[in-house]
Each structure stands twice: as structure tokens, then as C-alpha cells.
Amino acid sequence: MPKSALDKDLKKVVKLEEATHDLSRSIAAPGLAVLFLVAIFLVMSGLAPSGPLSFFVIAGGVIAGYMALNIGANDVANNMGPAVGSRALPLGAALLIAAICEAAGAILAGGDVVNTISKNIVVPGQGFEVRDFVMLMMASFLAAAIWIHLATFLNAPVSTTHSIVGGVLGAGIAAAGFGIVNWPTMGAIAASWVISPVMGGVIAAALLGFVKWQVLFKPDRVTAARRWVPVLIGLMAGVFAMYLALKGFSKIWKPSAGTVWLLGLVFFIAGTLATRPWVARRAATLENRRKHVAGLFTLPLVFAAGLLSFAHGANDVANAVGPLAAIVAAAETGTATAGNVALPFWVLAIGAIGISLGLALFGPRLIRTVGTKITKMDAPRAYCVALAAAITVLIASALGLPVSSTHIAIGGVFGVGFLREQLANLGLKADGPKPAKPTPSEPSSLTRTPEDAIKKQIKREKRRLVRRRHVLGIAAAWVITVPAAGGLAAALYALMKAVSDF
Template sequence: MPKSALDKDLKKVGSLEEATYDLSRSIAAPGLAILFLIAVFLFMSGLAPVGPLSLFVIAGGVVAGYMALNIGANDVANNMGPAVGSRALPLGAALVIAAICEAAGAILAGGDVVSTISKSIIVPPSDFDVRDFVMLMMASFLAAGMWLHLATFLNAPVSTTHSIVGGVLGAGIAAAGFGVVSWPTMSAIAASWVISPIMGGVVAAALLGFIKWQVLFKPDRVAAAKRWVPVMIGLMVGVFAMYLSLKGLSRIWNPSIGTVWLLGVAFFILGTLATRPWVRRRAAVLENRRKHVAGLFTLPLIFAAALLSFAHGANDVANAVGPLAAIVAAAETGQAASGDVTLPLWVLMIGAMGIALGLALFGPRLIRTVGTKITKMDAPRAYCVALAAAITVLLASAFGLPVSSTHIAIGGIFGVGFLREQLANLGLKADGQKRPKPRPNEPASLNKTPEDAIKKQLKRERRRLVRRRHVLGIAAAWVITVPAAGGLAAGIYGILKLVVSF
């Protein structure tokens, strides 16, 4: 059999195996998710306090588990997608690392105290009934989970926080009218729709531009890498030290801003000095080729993705189980929780297990979308996206700007993609040199002059390295997240109110 025919047959067999695997996964995943929710139901049945709100506590536990599953399915793709798309990690290894780091972040560093969402988005009246408060919380987070579920099915990475905000907004208006809404908070959240992706894109593009001009575009890439790659890794170490101390370790430690900056500088210096010998050893056996030098960013990228997952688990576990803690507190005290509530360890465990399971069961599809379908990734580009996500969150925190980690990460991917596109359209090759101007290789005719041939060839060479349909689709999903989740929450609250009245 000719080799080409054999290759075609092997590709067909591989495609058939992949299709069979995807089909079996699509059948098994919902069943395993349902088993998890049944386990949560049974677990909550034994913990619910005896009283008129015990059924709501049990139902709240199931909703929290459902929300955690959808956070794992949708949100975690932003951390691992670029690493998988750049082939720094195979999908299976990425799922294992992300699941471990997400669960560790949720259990070890998840906030032990969380401010109820209603405190900042809506201001319920002082005589607000505790039963109505519990139904408001349940409707809000069930709607957020349903919207995340739909977005994951449509391959759209959306903001978990904005989904919850929309749910609380819609249920709050349905429960007490427009007067309960904190409109300054909502204005700041709306502004973050624009701020987050732009900041993430600009920072990621700036980092990639620095790597290209200082390393990849240099005639001697290996020598440039020995000088600058340790600095870039040191920057990553310093930034993540600051990021984790501010965003990921609130349960363990709450340092001052001055301490955070000292940590950043100290870890930057330590990271730079510690990685210089490693880079020199690796560089000694590298060829002066772009692909070989770019491989120096693979290991730092894996660590960056793992650290992002740890911080994400520490931060976003409260999005999944915060309302459950508020419902439990309301059931125990008989009052609507309007301040801070405690997150018990068993509540954090539900969130951690749900996020890890949702990632394993439903995350691969969106990871592939984020990592491969927006723009082509390699180790330096994916590294810039991960580092830009941490830097942008720190900058936004310093200026008091509300931003979405999802929007930042996706904005970073678009940023590196559009930078590549602009460089390609300016005629720059991979080594930074200008391409020679095209010459027409066909004679002029009555309908085609040499100038027309040149223009046509230039037009053919004008490259689009970012898929426009994903830009428009993701932007549309972001815009409708709050109203969609709000409409769902209002409807669910109305149904719950009707059912309880009977």
C-alpha cells in the first residue's frame, strides 16, 4: 500500500477513535455530574439544621454543587487553554494539574469569610423576610449556573462573576423592585466589560512584543535568551508572589500593600538569579532557531498556569459556595445575612470537588476553544497571556478597578493574536526581517497590469491570524451575560415564590 494511502487510513482510524471517545465522554459526563449532585443532596440532608428552612438548605447545597460544576467547566479553561494550545501540556496532564491546583486553592486558601453578594449589588429593606432572602439567593445562583452551563455548551468563555451579578440583580429587582439596586456598583461592573479585555490584551501584546524584539528577532537568539529569559521568569515569580499574597492567600495571610511590593521585588530578584544557571545549561545545547529558543518558556508556562489555577480556586470557590454559606447562616439565625458569613470547611469541600469534577467532565471542549480556535499559540505567546492575567489583576486592584479574570485572559489571547497579525501584515518574517516585495510572475494582459498583479498578491498575503467569528461570538456572550442571567433569575424567583405560596 502506498505511504500516502496508509497515512490517510491512519488518519481516518484516529478520527474515528477520537469521535468514539468524544461520544462516550458526552454520554458518561452528565451521568457522573448527576451522581455528584445526588451525593451532595444526601450529604446536605444529614447536615441541614432542623427548622422551617431546612429544605432550602438542602436545595442550596445542590445548587452550590451545580454552580461549582459549571465554574470548573467554563472558567478554568482560561488558565489552561493557552498551555494546551501551545502544546506545552497535553490535555490530560493539564486537566490533572488544574484539578489539583484548583482544589488545593479552594481548600487551603479559600476565603474563610465572604461578603454576601446582596450586600454590594442590592440593598434590601430592613424588614426583608428571611424566606424571601433565601429564595433570592437560590434563584440568583441557580440562574448563574444555568447561564454558565449554556455558555459552556456554546463554547463561549464568560465571566462567572458577571453571571452571578446578573442573577442577583434580576432576582433582587423581582423581589423588591428597582430601588434596591446599587447603581454605582453596577456602573463599575459595566465599565469592567471594556476595561478587562483591553487591559489584558495590551499587557499581553506588550510582553510578547518585548520577547520578540529583545530575543526572537535578534541575530543571536541564544545569547539574547540567556540575558532576558531569566529576567522574564523572575518577573513571573515576583508578579505571582504579589498576586497570590493579594488574591489567593486571604484565608492564611492578609499582608499590607507595602509588604506585597517588598515580596514582589524580593521574589523577582530571587527568581532571576535562581533561573540563570538553568537557562544557561539549556541554552548550551540549543540551536539558534526560533522554535528551539521558544522552548525555554515551556516550563515557566506550566508553573504559571498551575499558579493561576491555584489562585482561581482560592478566589472563585466563594462564587460557588458563598450563597450556600449565606443560606445556612440565615437558617440558623432566622435573619437575612446582610454582612459577612463564614465558609465552613465542608462547604469549601463541596466547591472544590465540584470545580475539579466540572473541569474534568466538561472542561476539555472549552479548553480547546480557548487554546486553539481563537489564534495559534506557542510557549512564548501562552506565557505572555498567563503573565498578563496576573499583572492586569494587580494593576486593576491598585487603581480600584473591578475586572473579570475571564475577560482579562481572553483579552490577552486576542492581544497576542492581533499583534502577530499586524506584524505579519507589515511584512515581518519570524526573524523580524522584512519580506521582499512581491513581483508579478505572470505577464500583463488586457485586464491585468503588473501593478494589479502586485496588489492582488499583496492582498493574498495579508493574513488574518485571529478568527473574527470568535471575536464577535465571545463579545456578544459577554454583553448579554448580565441581562440573560438576570432574566433567568427573575423567572426562577417568581416560580419559587409561587410554589412556596401554595
């Protein structure tokens, strides 16, 4: 056989092997997810309370596992995306850290109570049938999971909380009309669609502006970093101490407001003093270059991403399994209740394992979207996004605003991106202000050539460092989340009701 023909045949074999490998990988992830759901079905068959609603409890467990998988695939990317995009963490390490921290947060500090009607979105009356209530929860839960699954497929990071809100709203209206809805609560949630990303973006941009003007734009960056980086790390320590005290450890500790502030101050001072020697040692070996100084933010960024994942697991595990706890409580008591019910350990375990597995199997694509496709990230920018997310949640909690961690994180990414864009258009790039260059006199209109006109137009063109199509796509997904999940939940509830009455 001629050599050229042999080479062609070998190339075909290699391409076939590559295609087979890609196909096996694409099949493996859904296969493992299905095995996880089958395992839940088998376990729930033994744990479900006996009675006429036992089937609904088993089905609710499977739906909870499906929901947890989708939360892991979509929501966790917001915490790890900037760290991966900045190359502070490789994708594999980010997945491992996030999986461990999410599971630890869910199991060790997961909320011990959850409102069965998702923050009082709907309030069933005394005559509401328990079977209708269980189907309402199942329909809303399944609709939210399907919507998040679709959004993940489309590379759109959406709010899992708002997906559940939309599902409960749509199923509740289908079950009992508009009178069942708590409209003041819905108004506050709708306001958070704007408040969350704007607040996160403004705070992230302000933090990045401080880093640029106080450190990166200084002639002696190393000296400036030795002065300010420990303060920024101390700020991170104080903010996260307050964040975890308020949002992460509610199961085991509920401190007063004064205690939270004191805790934040203590950790701020301790973090600043403890990291000064570390920063000084690192700074002694650095060149006075932006890239080298920016590396000082890498290790703090890794800790910030891990802490965000821990807090996310502690809080959002209720989004994954809260309705399941409501279904179990309704099956055990035989009544529809809008009160608080306990989250049993096995319910928390479903949420923790499902979130971690969903992140590992389906999270990488959305992590890349958040970390690389909206705007270019580096360690200082990603650090500002993570710190802004924690600060925004603290402010929102103090003001009583129901905000979305997804909206805050993505808003922070947009905030640092638009700040970079504005500074670049003002001539303030990575190395600070540039001295103005003398501009030659422009040719007169009589001597100007078409080439001159084109060059002038290009010179006037503003730089765009944020990809607009991602801005519009993500914003559109946010706007339609509640109505899409609500409409799907209403249809599912009507289908379930028709089947049960048949």
C-alpha cells in the same frame, strides 16, 4: 462469503463499536455529575440545620454543586487553554494539574468570608423576609449556573462573577424593585466589561512585543535568551508572589501594601538569579532557531498555569458556594443579612470537588477553544497571556476595579493574536524583518490581464491570524451575560415565590 463482503461487514462492526464507545463517553460525564449532585443531597440532608428553611439549605447545596461543576467546565479553561494550545502541556496533564491546583487553592486558601449579596449588588432592607431572601439567593444562583452551562455548551467562555452579578440583580429587582440595587457598584462592574479585556490584551501584547524584539527577532537569539529569559522568569516570580499575597492567601495572611511590594521585589531578584544557571545550561545545547529558543518558555509556562489555577481556586470558590453560605447563615440566624459570613470547610469542599470534577468532565472542549480556535499559540505567547493575567489583576486591585479573570485571560489571547496579525501584515514574521525584495514593474493598464488584477488583489489582502467569528461570538456572550442571567433569575424567583405562596 466473498472477501469484499466480509470486509464490509467488519467495517460495520468497527463503526458500531466506535459509535457505542462515543455514546458511552457522552453518557458517562453527565452520569458522574448527577451522582455528585445526589451525593451532595445525601450529605446536606444530614448537615442542614433543622427548621422551616432546612429544605432550602439542602436545595442550595445541590445548586452550589451544580454551579461548581459549571465553573470548572467554563472558567478554568481560561488558565489552561493557552498552555494546551501551545503544546506546552498535553490535555490530560493540564486537567490533572488544574484539578489539583484548583482544589488546593479552594481548600487551603479559599476566602474565609464572602459578602452574602455578591459584592453589595443588592442591599435588602430591614423588613425583607428571610424566606424571600433565601429564594432570591437560590434563584440568582441557579440562574447563573444555568447560563454558564449554556455558554459552555456553546463554547463561549463567560465570566462566572458577572453571571452571579446578573442573577442577583435580576432576582433582587423581581423581589423588591429597582430601589434594592446598588447602582454605583453596578456601574463599576459594567465598566469592567471593557476595562478587563482591553487591559489584559494590551499588557499581553506588550509582553509579547518585548519578547519578539529583544529575543526572537535578534540575529543571535540564544545569547539574547540567555540574557532576558531569566529576567522574564524573575518577573513572573515577583508578580505571582504579589498576586498570591493579595488574592490567594487572604484567608491566612493579609499583608500591607509595602510588604506586598517588598515581596515582589525579593522574588523578582531571587527568581532572576536562580534561573540564570538553568537557562545557561539549556541555551548551551540550543540551535539558533526560533522554535528551539521558544522552548525555554515551556517550563515557566507550566508553573504560571498552575499558579493561576491555584489563585483561581482560592478566589472563585466563593462564586461557587458563596450564596450557599448566605443561605446557611440565614437559616441559622433567621434573618436576611448583607454582612459577611464564614465559609465552613464542608461548603469549601463542595466548591473544590465540584470545580475539579467539572473541569475533568466538561472542560476539554472549552480548553481547546481558548487554546487553539481563537489564534495559534506557542510557549512564548501563552506565557505572555498568563503573566498579563496576573499583572492585570494586580493593577485592577490597586485601582479598586472589579475585573473578571475570564475577560482578562481571553483579552490576553486576543491581544497576542492581533499583535501577530499586525506584525505579519507589516512583513515582520517569526524570524524578524525580511530584506525587501525588488518588485518588478507592474504591467500597464493596456497590457494588464484579469489574472494580473486577481494576483494584485490577493497580494493586497491582509492576513487574518485571529478568527473573527470567535471574537464576535465571545463578545456577544459577554454583553448578554448579565441581562440573560438577570432575566432568568427574575423568572425563577417569581416561580419560587408563586409556589411558596400557593
